[in-house]
Amino acid sequence: MRRVINRRPGRGGFLFWSALPFAIAAAGYAVASALRLAENPGDRLLPPLSAMADAVVRMGFTPDTRTGDYLLWADTAASLQRLGLGLGVATALALLLGVAIGLIPYVRAGLSAFVAVLSMIPPMAVLPVLFIVFGLDELSKVVLIVVGIAPFLIRDLSLRVEEMPREQLIKAQTLGASSWQIVLQVVLPQMLPRLIDAVRLSLGPAWLFLISAEAIAATEGLGYRIFLVRRYMAMDVILPYVAWITLLAFLSDTLLRLLSRSLFPWQRAGKGAS
Amino acid sequence: MSAVSVRDLWMEYPNQVVLERLNLEIAAGSFCALVGPSGCGKTTFLRLLLGEERPTRGAITVDGQPLVAEPGPGRGVVFQRYSVFxxxxxxxxxxxxxxxxxxxxxxxxxxxxxxxxxxxxxxxxxxxxxxxxxxxxxxxxxxxxxxxxxxxxxxxxxPRILLLDEPFGALDPGTRAQMHELLLRLWREERMTVFMVTHDLKEGFTLATRVLAFEKLRIDPTDPGRFGATITYDLKVNEERAAEMAPPLALSA
Known part of the structure; x- marks a missing residue:
């Protein structure tokens, strides 16, 4: 009998074991939903799949009677725009400040403690401040995402820059590189894949801040819709929306991973054929 | 090729003297092997030559000019690891x-x-x-x-000076012999002054025209950082090779 740490599933086995928890969760839901509906046909807590499909058709493929919009797509567009702007600004800030703090001793002396303290401020606690300062419109939601994830990205990137082998920076100098050339040709190319990884990790928090901001003050958006229909206990809308958000997050994560892999082939060099 | 001279050099960190009273005249085109036990300041000396650190006291001059206080294209370097991008x-x-x-x-x-x-x-x-x-x-x-x-x-x-910090320390003996050949060839062709830190005495004596041994002369058992290392042996070896490399002026004199 081989040790359990040495026993691996084959290709088919891997797929089976991956699919298993999803299948169990789906079956569990179907059974629980059927049981509740058998007892009370008007149950709203665990709607059947058919009800959710109806809700998807209603939200996504029928124009809203009041505005004429297709609500699901309008919500998605609004949310993705906020998320994209927030992530974009936070990433740009991280690139600028992270590299500067990690590489330039004077900037590190000036900013690293400040950023460390900033990153400890709970972003949700300053949300009212953001609403007061930036108004209830788009800006405050984007700023919340930036405030929420930029400090993490900055600190992560500056630590990665500091971790770079001293030998590389010295070598670049002996080849005649200026500080700027070192940033451009030595530090940035090696840090971009790290930055993409950090952005992938902060996708979860970014969605959290987005939905929180939308729940409190918005007129459209995925988070806004979920909190709106909660008043009618419309689980048939909430559950597909949650599934949709999950899918969007998963897709953006996958997209970033593939992007990093194709843009930076050297990362996988020498790591075997797989 | 550059001539390097070191005058009364001290290198101290807080609570620790690393190098003391280092005096050295290196002719242009020398191949210097820096040998000695670990923690004896060989690598520190290399970093001083590189301009990565500054001596606490004393001075290093290259061709009569004070050493530029940061790494630059005049001095090439190869480390044991992380030397390529x-x-x-x-x-x-x-x-x-x-x-x-x-x-x-x-x-x-x-x-x-x-x-x-x-x-x-x-x-x-x-x-x-x-x-x-x-x-x-x-x-x-x-x-x-x-x-x-x-x-x-x-x-x-x-570069007119090439600094090597245990460049072949992680290589197998066969590869190492090939690298020795390559390095000697390049040293001749490019006419560089070479400083090479090595743990391997044999390597030092095979390659170099000058072997510099770093060692602590005085040891305080209760305070190991009190005294620093200095050059205890300064041997000229492979003299025929050194003569080849000597600048023409010195030959005619």
Whole structure:
């Protein structure tokens, strides 16, 4: 009998074991939903799949009677725009400040403690401040995402820059590189894949801040819709929306991973054929 | 080739003296091996020569001029590890020196300038035996090949001093012998002054024209940092090789 740490599933086995928890969760839901509906046909807590499909058709493929919009797509567009702007600004800030703090001793002396303290401020606690300062419109939601994830990205990137082998920076100098050339040709190319990884990790928090901001003050958006229909206990809308958000997050994560892999082939060099 | 002179050099860290009373005259074109036990300041001395650190007291002069206090293209370096850039192919690693000099703003050459740099780099790759691997990434190379790449990369900017910090420490004996041959050839052809830190006494005596042994003369058992190391032996070896390298002026005198 081989040790359990040495026993691996084959290709088919891997797929089976991956699919298993999803299948169990789906079956569990179907059974629980059927049981509740058998007892009370008007149950709203665990709607059947058919009800959710109806809700998807209603939200996504029928124009809203009041505005004429297709609500699901309008919500998605609004949310993705906020998320994209927030992530974009936070990433740009991280690139600028992270590299500067990690590489330039004077900037590190000036900013690293400040950023460390900033990153400890709970972003949700300053949300009212953001609403007061930036108004209830788009800006405050984007700023919340930036405030929420930029400090993490900055600190992560500056630590990665500091971790770079001293030998590389010295070598670049002996080849005649200026500080700027070192940033451009030595530090940035090696840090971009790290930055993409950090952005992938902060996708979860970014969605959290987005939905929180939308729940409190918005007129459209995925988070806004979920909190709106909660008043009618419309689980048939909430559950597909949650599934949709999950899918969007998963897709953006996958997209970033593939992007990093194709843009930076050297990362996988020498790591075997797989 | 540059002549290096070290006068009354001390290197101290808080609570620790690393080097004390170092005096040295190195003729242009010497091949110096720095040997001695671990923690005896060999690498610190190399870092001082590199300009990465400044001596607490004393001075280093190169060809009579005070040493520039930061690393620069006059002094090439090869470390034991991390001497090449993992995100660039072999060829891209070698052309870097040319790119930094030719493009202040971007550090990247295009068009005819790039083709010229590539041609020069290919010459260097041929010289160190890596021509067939020009499009691989360093992670796909063996340890010996990575060190050859690091040497080619350093030499394209024509440094007059080459500093080597245990460059062959991680290589197997066969590869090491090949590297010795390559290094001696390049030292002759490029007419550089070489400083090489090594743990391997035999390596030092095989390659160098001058072997400098670093050791602590005084030891305080209750406070190991109280006294620093200095050069205890300064041996001239392989003198016929040294004579070849001596500048013509010295020969005629």
């Amino acid at each position: 993992p995100h660039r192919t072999v060829l891209e690693n070698v052309i870097m020196g040319r790119e930094f000099a030719g493009s202040r703003l971007l550090g990247r050459l295009f068009g005819a300038a790039r083709r010229a740099a590539i041609e020069e780099a290919e010459g260097w790759l041929e010289c160190v035996g890596l021509a067939a691997h020009r499009d691989k990434y360093p992670a796909e190379l063996s340890g010996g090949m990575q060190q050859r790449l690091a040497i080619a990369q350093a030499l394209i900017v024509k």
